[in-house]
Amino acid sequence: MTEIDSPARMRIEVRGSVQGVGFRPFAYRLADELRLSGWIVNDNRGVAIEVEGERARVEEFALRLAREKPAIATIAAMTTAWCPPTGIPGFEIRKSQETGAKTVPILPDLATCPACLCEVLDPADRRHRYPFANCTHCGPRFSIVRALPYDRPNTTMARFAMCPACRREYEDPRDRRFHAQPIACAVCGPSLSYLDASGKETARRDEALAEAVARLTRGEVIAVKGIGGFHLMVDARSGEAVAKLRTRKPRREKPLAVMAADLRQARELCVLNAQEEAALASPEAPILLARRGDRCAVHPTVAPSNPYLGVMLAYTPLHHLLLRGCGFPLVATSGNLAEEPICTSEDEAVRRLAGIADGYLIHDRPIARHVDDSIVWFLDGDVRVLRRARGFAPRPVSCGHELPSILAVGAHLKNAVALSAGRDVFVSQHIGDMEAVESTLAFERVIDDFLRLYEARPVAIAHDLHPDYFTTRWARGQGLPLIGVQHHHAHLASCLADNDVAGPALGVTWDGTGLGLDGSVWGGEFLKGEASSSERVAHLRTFRLPGGDAAVREPRRSAVSLLWELFGDGAFEREDLEPVRSLSSADRRVLAVMLDRGVSAPVTSSAGRLFDGVASLTGLTQVSAFEGQAAMALEFVADESVRDAYPLPVTRGATDDAPLVVDWRPLVLAVLDDVARKTPAPSISARFHQALAEAIAAVAREIGLEHVALSGGCFQNRLLTARTVAALRSAGHHVLLHRRVPPGDGGIALGQIAAAAARLKTEL
Numbered sequence: 001m002t003e004i005d006s007p008a009r010m011r012i013e014v015r016g017s018v019q020g021v022g023f024r025p026f027a028y029r030l031a032d033e034l035r036l037s038g039w040i041v042n043d044n045r046g047v048a049i050e051v052e053g054e055r056a057r058v059e060e061f062a063l064r065l066a067r068e069k070p071a072i073a074t075i076a077a078m079t080t081a082w083c084p085p086t087g088i089p090g091f092e093i094r095k096s097q098e099t100g101a102k103t104v105p106i107l108p109d110l111a112t113c114p115a116c117l118c119e120v121l122d123p124a125d126r127r128h129r130y131p132f133a134n135c136t137h138c139g140p141r142f143s144i145v146r147a148l149p150y151d152r153p154n155t156t157m158a159r160f161a162m163c164p165a166c167r168r169e170y171e172d173p174r175d176r177r178f179h180a181q182p183i184a185c186a187v188c189g190p191s192l193s194y195l196d197a198s199g200k201e202t203a204r205r206d207e208a209l210a211e212a213v214a215r216l217t218r219g220e221v222i223a224v225k226g227i228g229g230f231h232l233m234v235d236a237r238s239g240e241a242v243a244k245l246r247t248r249k250p251r252r253e254k255p256l257a258v259m260a261a262d263l264r265q266a267r268e269l270c271v272l273n274a275q276e277e278a279a280l281a282s283p284e285a286p287i288l289l290a291r292r293g294d295r296c297a298v299h300p301t302v303a304p305s306n307p308y309l310g311v312m313l314a315y316t317p318l319h320h321l322l323l324r325g326c327g328f329p330l331v332a333t334s335g336n337l338a339e340e341p342i343c344t345s346e347d348e349a350v351r352r353l354a355g356i357a358d359g360y361l362i363h364d365r366p367i368a369r370h371v372d373d374s375i376v377w378f379l380d381g382d383v384r385v386l387r388r389a390r391g392f393a394p395r396p397v398s399c400g401h402e403l404p405s406i407l408a409v410g411a412h413l414k415n416a417v418a419l420s421a422g423r424d425v426f427v428s429q430h431i432g433d434m435e436a437v438e439s440t441l442a443f444e445r446v447i448d449d450f451l452r453l454y455e456a457r458p459v460a461i462a463h464d465l466h467p468d469y470f471t472t473r474w475a476r477g478q479g480l481p482l483i484g485v486q487h488h489h490a491h492l493a494s495c496l497a498d499n500d501v502a503g504p505a506l507g508v509t510w511d512g513t514g515l516g517l518d519g520s521v522w523g524g525e526f527l528k529g530e531a532s533s534s535e536r537v538a539h540l541r542t543f544r545l546p547g548g549d550a551a552v553r554e555p556r557r558s559a560v561s562l563l564w565e566l567f568g569d570g571a572f573e574r575e576d577l578e579p580v581r582s583l584s585s586a587d588r589r590v591l592a593v594m595l596d597r598g599v600s601a602p603v604t605s606s607a608g609r610l611f612d613g614v615a616s617l618t619g620l621t622q623v624s625a626f627e628g629q630a631a632m633a634l635e636f637v638a639d640e641s642v643r644d645a646y647p648l649p650v651t652r653g654a655t656d657d658a659p660l661v662v663d664w665r666p667l668v669l670a671v672l673d674d675v676a677r678k679t680p681a682p683s684i685s686a687r688f689h690q691a692l693a694e695a696i697a698a699v700a701r702e703i704g705l706e707h708v709a710l711s712g713g714c715f716q717n718r719l720l721t722a723r724t725v726a727a728l729r730s731a732g733h734h735v736l737l738h739r740r741v742p743p744g745d746g747g748i749a750l751g752q753i754a755a756a757a758a759r760l761k762t763e764l
Contacts, residue, residue, distance in 0.1 A: 006039035008055035009085045012062060014043060015046040016076035020107045022136030023047060023073050024093050025178040027065060031091040034061055038088075042096040042149045052085050064275040072110060072137060072283055076398050093173060096149040104477070105424065106142050106150065106218040107451065108391050109227045109371060111672040113138035113287035115176065120317045125164065129206060131318035132190050132365065135179045138283065139316075142394060142429075143228040143371050144182060148453055182365075190365035192318070197358055199350035209318075213325035221245050221471045223335050223349050223357035227316055228371025228390050228429075229342035230349050232356065233259075237328055239299045247300070247333065248356040254626040257287045257305035257310040257373065258331040261323035269329060270311050279376055279383045284391025286374035288383075302331060304746060307636055312373060318363070338514035341432055341442040343392070343421060344370045352438075369449055370442060371429045379718060379737070380725055386716060386742050389414065389429040394450075397740055397750055404760055407447065407458040407480075408752035409471040411487070411745035413627075414713075415443060419458070420452045424448060425497070425753050427741055429610035434470040443471070460760065462752035464490070470735040483756040487514030487748070487749025488522055491711035493531040493758075494751030495743070496507035499709075499736045503530030506537070506705045508696055508724075511610030511712035511744070512552065512627075521545065523606030523712075524662065526699050531751075532758035538650070538660035538699045545609060546594040552581045555612035555630040556582055556622040557591065562613045562668050564595045572604040577675070606693075607714045610664055614688050617671055618681045628713070634685050635717050642686035646670040648695040650702065660702060660738035662695050681731040691721035697731050709736040713744040 014023075019042050027040045027049060051061050062080055069075060112120075116133045119125040127133045134140070147154040162170060166185055169177040177183050184190060186205075193201050194208035197593055203211045212222050216233060219241040223230045232249065234241040236258045246252055260266040263281055270290035272280070280288050287310045292298070296309065303309050312332070314320040323330065334342045336351060343349040344367040349360055375387035375445040385392060393416075403420040410417050415431040428446050432439045450456065463475040465484045485493075492507030507527040516522035517536070524540030543561045551557040555580035563571035563580070572588045574580045583591070593600040608631065615621050615630035620637065624630055647666040654658050667688070674684050700708050710729050715737075716723045725735050741747035 005231055006055055007052065007085045007087075008058050009050060009052040009083050010058050010062060010080050011049070011083050012049040012065065013046065013079045014049070014065075014075055015078070017072075017074040017105045018046050018108050020136065020141050020181065021073040022070045022176065022178070023175045025175075026068075026070050026134070028093055028173040029093060030061060030064055030068070030312055037090050039092045039094050041094040041632075042151075044097070045348050046150060050083070051091070052088070070137070072107070074395075074526065076396075083541055093542045096151050105396050105426070106145055106148070106394055108142050108284070108395055109140050110283040110391065111313070111319065112317055113283075113453055116317065117320060119631060122321065129321060130184075130186050130189075131192055131209070131316070131321055131363070132182075132184050133317045134180060134184070135176045135184050136165065136178065137176065138738050139180070139182050140365075142366070143369060145453070146368050150181060155181050156368050157182050157184070160184060160189050184625075190363045193362050195346070195360040195362060199346075199360070209321055209325065211504045212359070215359055216322075216326055216330065220358040221248065221356060222762070223343075223353050223360045223529065224318075225346070225349070225360070225362045225367075226318065228367060228369070228670055229344045230353070231259075231332040232353070233330045233332050235326070236298045236302055236331045237327060239301050241538045242299050242301045242331060244747065245333070245356075249333070249637070251333070251387045252625045253304055253629065255306055255310060255701045256333045257312060258298055258302060259314060259319060259323060259330050260313055260331070261314055263313065265329060266311055266313060267293075269293055269298055270309055273378065276378050277304060280311070280313050281377070282391075284374060285313055286376045286391055287312045289375065289377040289386070290621065298329060305633065305636065310375065322361075332373075336438075340436050340438040341370050342372055347535050352358075360497060371427075377718070379721060382739065384737065384739050385742070386609075387414075387430050388427060388741055388746055392740070393429035394426045396426045397642065397683070399497065400500065402461070403753070403757045405456050405458045406450070406460050406462055406753050407456075407754050407762075408462040408481075408749040408756070409443075409447070409464075409475050410749035410752070411464060412466065412469040412471060414742070414745040414747045415439070415451070415471065415586065416749050417443070417447055418753050419456055420753050420757065421454055421456060425750055426454070427750055430746055436572065437671060440470055444474070460756060462756035464515070464748070464752075465517075483759060485752045485755045486517055488516075488525045488527060488712070489529070489534045490748045490751035490755060492527050492529065492751065493532055493736055493749045494741060495709035495711040495736050495756040496531060496737050497750050497754040498740055501707060501709075501736060503707065504528065504705060505530070505707035506700055506703050506710045507534065507711060509712045510607035510714035512606055513604070516605075519603035521602050521606060523608055524610065525605065526660070526703070528703055528705065529537065530758070531754040532762055537657050537703055538662060539605040540607055540610060541661050541663045541665065542603045542605045543609075544595055544598065545604050545606070546601045548600055548602055551609060552624075552627065554623050555579075555616040558589055558613035559593060559616035560603075561616070562610075562664070565666065566665060566696050568595070571670065576677070577617060577672075578619045579622060583624045607712075609646075609716070614668070614684075617668070617675060619675075619686050620681060631714070631717060634688070635719050637681050637683050638685035638689060638719055639680070639682035640719065642683050643690060644687055645690035645694050646687045648691040650695060662698060662717040668693055689723055693727045696724050697727035697733075700728055700733055701731060706734050706735055708733045711738065711743050711747070715743045
């Protein structure tokens with residue numbers, strides 16, 4: 001007998017997203033095909049396998065295991081080792097083990113797969129019109145798991161006893177529902193109910209769905225319980241229905257997301273390329289920011305003055321049935337009040353959405369944790385995450401080295417938290433702004449979730465330097481060592497980690513606000529460094545923010561501050577300019593005192609506030625209805641055919657070792673000249689954006705590093721990002737953009753982990 005034909009046994013350990021994805025039945029079928037014996041088991045780190053048979057077949061098993069794995073599985077690491085044969089016949093799937101450190105990734109909630117959708121739409125199938133059909137390739141995961149390992153008793157499906165038909169599917173390794181933990185049917189699984197505005201049940205099962213369809217068709221606002229929480233839904237074609245929702249929520253002007261039944265309907269709403277269509281139809285099924293089509297049936301008030309529409313496809317059987325029943329696209333916005341987490345239970349929805357919803361389409365499968373819809377966009381040849389939640393969270397960002405266990409509490413706005421374990425950083429779902437009690441409670445629940453699920457004991461907590469942020473105050477109360485990470489350094493570290501680049505790099509970290517090392521409000525920063533440390537090598541010229549946070553809500557305050565830096569008290573005599581004209585005499589006097597004395601007017605280098613100021617001077621926005629509105633208006637109005645730029649010089653600091661200064665004064669003077677000449681706003685905007693891109697390239701040329709990382713909320717501006725990338729690449733730089741986590745504050749926690757881990761390593 002040759003060595004190839006001789007009996008051999010191999011142990012294989014696989015780490016990654018390999019639980020809840022059909023990995024065990026796949027391995028079972030592969031072993032059966034190759035006539036191998038052995039076993040496979042879920043454990044707290046992934047799956048462990050032992051296979052025995054002819055050596056050549058065992059080696060083929062290992063090769064095909066990695067090459068032919070289920071499409072939604074991801075393998076982060078796979079180790080193999082030969083061990084003595086045992087001679088035990090047959091291949092079995094063993095009961096999950098709960099020993100060892102818990103590092104296995106929990107799979108995100110996944111959109112309905114084509115096979116399940118076909119069954120739901122097939123009158124001959126036993127799951128016809130069943131709103132909760134799923135299999136190992138799709139359905140709820142993260143939103144239902146309560147503990148690891150991911151087995152049915154550890155999920156919110158534990159309360160539903162399987163009927164004999166579901167049990168047979170669940171126990172058959174050759175069935176695609178083998179060990180699909182949320183498996184269910186109309187006989188044994190969750191069911192629908194319809195509640196009126198007072199919370200009284202008026203219909204059940206298919207009649208509940210029909211009632212919701214009828215009311216949506218009449219223009220009513222219906223709260224619909226999905227996978228990770230409630231949506232508020234209305235007819236997206238109806239201006240009256242949209243106005244009703246906006247008035248009640250309240251959400252006066254901020255864009256609303258739209259759900260389409262399928263790709264065909266999405267193509268009628270938006271102009272889509274192949275990558276965008278693939279993203280929409282992917283298992284993640286995110287909201288995609290796509291250019292609105294010329295014949296889009298969605299009412300303009302869904303996304304006022306916005307060339308883009310946030311569109312997603314129906315991603316659960318319930319949504320598929322609802323959209324097909326209506327026959328038109330639906331607004332599907334988060335079931336919450338502004339800036340609060342979405343509701344997850346019926347009682348909470350009836351209480352918190354009272355006065356907003358005309359009725360509630362609910363089900364009795366409990367939601368273990370809130371999970372918003374993710375948002376992506378297509379930029380620079382790739383689909384990139386802008387809000388990380390359903391479909392993506394809590395998939396880890398894998399690093400190439402072991403990390404100490406660190407908890408990162410993220411930013412004050414657009415909060416998400418993160419936890420490192422082994423070589424992975426688990427980044428949470430989007431939580432929201434830490435300015436509402438509901439948000440802070442959700443923040444604490446998410447942290448408790450992560451620590452409990454992974455039985456983690458962090459050695460330190462990484463946090464922002466701002467002492468008054470809720471996240472910082474919370475961290476200080478936990479009794480663990482603290483590692484403060486400057487806001488913009490965290491942005492740089494996040495972008496480097498997102499791209500698996502060690503650095504050094506020039507980090508262009510532009511946003512609205514972040515406490516700087518000098519105590520001022522930073523926001524237009526150029527940092528040279530890596531995860532462990534960075535140096536501020538350039539920044540935008542500073543100006544004051546009269547009223548502090550009030551300036552965020554009123555772009556005209558930033559405009560007046562820019563004018564005051566140029567003209568002193570004469571700024572308030574510029575009646576020819578809309579920001580000055582829009583202020584009362586009393587307001588002007590108050591602002592003049594603030595600026596002259598520096599009272600309630602912190603110094604800032606904020607790029608976000610510079611955008612606000614120019615938008616105000618151009619006459620686009622004086623008072624914002626939502627964060628970022630002025631900058632969005634300035635971006636969307638731009639004439640992209642205009643390629644010339646305003647002057648925006650890069651000057652030396654006061655001393656040789658002082659940071660470079662990007663001086664906006666010549667730019668603002670040129671804007672004022674164009675405003676006086678009645679130059680159209682589209683030309684002003686284009687010249688402004690081009691000036692910023694060329695100034696970034698000029699600083700990069702001065703610093704001389706190959707890698708340039710673009711991070712911060714300002715790089716959620718498509719025009720700024722595209723023009724900056726073009727300018728940098730033409731100068732020979734390698735540009736790093738975010739991919740897996742947002743460029744805004746939703747990606748901060750990843751950077752805090754990277755920075756804290758690097759600092760701990762240098763201190764050892």
